[in-house]
Every structure is written in structure tokens, then in C-alpha cells.
Amino acid sequence: MNFAITTTHDGPKTVWHPAGELDIATVPVLERALFASFEDGGVVVLDLSQVSFCDSTGVHLLVRASRHAQGHGVGFTIVSPSAEVSRLLGLCGLLDVLPIGMQLPSGL
Numbered sequence: 001m002n003f004a005i006t007t008t009h010d011g012p013k014t015v016w017h018p019a020g021e022l023d024i025a026t027v028p029v030l031e032r033a034l035f036a037s038f039e040d041g042g043v044v045v046l047d048l049s050q051v052s053f054c055d056s057t058g059v060h061l062l063v064r065a066s067r068h069a070q071g072h073g074v075g076f077t078i079v080s081p082s083a084e085v086s087r088l089l090g091l092c093g094l095l096d097v098l099p100i101g102m103q104l105p106s107g108l
Contacts, residue, residue: 005033012042019050022058022085034065043075048085059092066098077101 003020014037018030037044046065051058062078069076079101081089089095 003029005030007033013045014040014042015045015047017047017050019052021053022048022051022061023053023055024057027057027061031061031065034061035068038065038068038072038074038076041074043077044069046076046078047080048078049080049082051082051085054085054088059088059094062089062098063094069099 003018003022003026005019006017008015008017016030016033016037018026020026022030034044034046046062048054066076066078068074077099081100086095089098089100
């Protein structure tokens with residue numbers, strides 16, 4: 001398993017930085033982290049710049065996370081998707097559906 005997650009905090013903002021392959025083996029790790037952050041409130045940012053591969057379970061997690069955040073009034077943004085992830089999300093028709101920003105907010 002080639003996967004790691006780091007996090008940074010800036011006041012009420014939590015930024016998760018997964019790196020490596022987001023697949024059926026690693027999605028549960030990121031899912032636990034994201035959903036725990038949603039429970040804490042504030043704003044959750046997911047930086048996908050270092051994700052080299054994403055399978056359907058990863059895409060499903062992104063959709064579920066977005067819906068959960070919307071349904072619970074939590075701020076959630078996906079930023080800096082790698083070229084591989086951007087291409088996949090485009091093929092799935094999700095670039096205009098998911099809350100995607102092109103770069104990480106300054107200071108993080």
C-alpha cells in the first residue's frame with residue numbers, strides 16, 4: 001500500500017493531504033479522517049495534488065463526502081486535483097458537480 005495522509009490546521013480549517021493511490025485498500029483510511037473532521041465542524045479541505053491514482057471507490061468517497069458536508073452544513077472543498085484525478089473526475093462528469101478549487105488556499 002503506497003499511501004499516506006498528512007494534515008494541516010488553520011483556525012477552523014482542516015486540510016487533508018493524501019498522497020499515493022486512493023483505492024479500495026486506502027479509501028477507508030481517508031474516509032475516517034474526513035468524516036471525523038466533518039463532526040468537528042469548521043471547513044474541511046481535501047488537497048488531491050499528490051494522489052497518483054484513484055479508482056471508483058475513491059470517486060465514490062468524494063461524492064459521499066460532498067453530499068455529507070452539504071447535508072450537514074459543513075464547508076468542504078476539493079483542491080488541486082492531480083492530472084490523473086482531474087481526468088477521471090472529468091470522465092465521470094463530476095468536475096461541475098463536486099466542490100473543486102484549483103489551488104490550495106494561501107497559508108496552507
